[in-house]
Amino acid sequence: MSLRIVVCVKYVPDATGDRHFADDLTVDRDDVDGLLSELDEYAVEQALQIAGDFDGDAEITVLTVGPEDAKDALRKALSMGADKAVHVEDDDLHGSDVMGTSLVLAKAIEKTGYDLVIAGMASTDGTMGVLPAILAERLGVPQVTLLSEVSVEGGVVKGRRDGDTASEQLEASLPAVVSVTDQSGEARYPSFKGIMAAKKKPVESLDLEDLEIDADEVGLEGAWTAVDSAAERPARTAGTIVKDEGEGGKQLAEFLASQKFI
Numbered sequence: 001m002s003l004r005i006v007v008c009v010k011y012v013p014d015a016t017g018d019r020h021f022a023d024d025l026t027v028d029r030d031d032v033d034g035l036l037s038e039l040d041e042y043a044v045e046q047a048l049q050i051a052g053d054f055d056g057d058a059e060i061t062v063l064t065v066g067p068e069d070a071k072d073a074l075r076k077a078l079s080m081g082a083d084k085a086v087h088v089e090d091d092d093l094h095g096s097d098v099m100g101t102s103l104v105l106a107k108a109i110e111k112t113g114y115d116l117v118i119a120g121m122a123s124t125d126g127t128m129g130v131l132p133a134i135l136a137e138r139l140g141v142p143q144v145t146l147l148s149e150v151s152v153e154g155g156v157v158k159g160r161r162d163g164d165t166a167s168e169q170l171e172a173s174l175p176a177v178v179s180v181t182d183q184s185g186e187a188r189y190p191s192f193k194g195i196m197a198a199k200k201k202p203v204e205s206l207d208l209e210d211l212e213i214d215a216d217e218v219g220l221e222g223a224w225t226a227v228d229s230a231a232e233r234p235a236r237t238a239g240t241i242v243k244d245e246g247e248g249g250k251q252l253a254e255f256l257a258s259q260k261f262i
């Protein structure tokens with residue numbers, strides 16, 4: 001059986017950079033460097049390993065909803081070894097929350113065709129960790145989330161979900177949505193050959209019209225959630241230095257007690 005895998009990858013602001021809210025209290029995605037969410041690299045890695053089990057009889061499409069620069073995230077996933085990419089971009093997406101984003105992803109996945117959707121456990125900016133479940137609901141297929149190990153055999157996706165006290169073995173018939181954790185296996189680095197090959201791989205661009213989505217279903221207007229206010233964190237102060245002149249231990253204990261640590 002030929003397996004069609006769609007991997008959802010998000011382009012996120014670089015966490016090491018200076019991040020801001022824009023005037024409309026959405027995340028400022030224009031003025032910051034971005035990259036493929038590191039947690040989504042694990043999803044791409046698992047897709048590549050599953051495709052390997054199918055001896056090449058599998059096709060991996062990487063999909064992102066994001067601004068023009070989000071193509072960088074797609075290129076990285078293609079250079080890791082994915083076969084093709086789909087980029088959904090539309091000015092009316094600005095301000096979409098998880099409901100809008102999941103609607104767009106679901107429509108794009110249906111248009112692309114799929115047997116298995118793989119997502120990360122959470123994005124490194126929004127970190128809600130709910131999108132895969134909402135996506136499965138929208139697609140009307142089973143979800144098996146937060147897997148540390150995943151495989152596909154005989155039209156069934158199987159995996160292990162590790163909890164604090166027990167590990168569960170889970171499975172679902174395809175088509176299905178899974179999400180994978182950062183324990184699922186180290187993501188590979190793109191090779192030079194992979195980077196060169198990625199330049200020639202197809203990247204399909206879609207907008208809301210292509211997906212038959214009305215502008216008022218997404219964006220700030222269609223969002224179910226809103227940010228009322230945002231304030232920058234106060235700069236870090238120098239901290240308290242305790243000099244030990246015989247009373248150091250006592251002073252330390254008093255300080256910790258005053259901060260309610262002890």
Ligand SMILES: Cc1cc2nc3c(=O)[nH]c(=O)nc-3n(C[C@H](O)[C@H](O)[C@H](O)COP(=O)(O)OP(=O)(O)OC[C@H]3O[C@@H](n4cnc5c(N)ncnc54)[C@H](O)[C@@H]3O)c2cc1C
Pocket residue numbers: 008009010011025026027029037039040043063064065066067093094095096097098099101105118119120121122123125126127128129130131132225
């Ligand atoms: C241009 C743009 C503007 C946005 N503006 C806002 C805003 O103003 N307010 C707001 O609340 N939200 C906004 N969003 C949506 C938001 O950034 C998230 O994509 C969405 O809310 C999902 O939340 P999360 O990232 O916490 O998802 P999680 O549930 O943490 O993500 C889990 C997994 O879902 C997949 N995934 C998540 N997002 C995407 C994506 N965009 N493309 C492909 N795969 C994805 C990844 O595999 C990820 O690991 C915007 C998104 C875009 C693209």
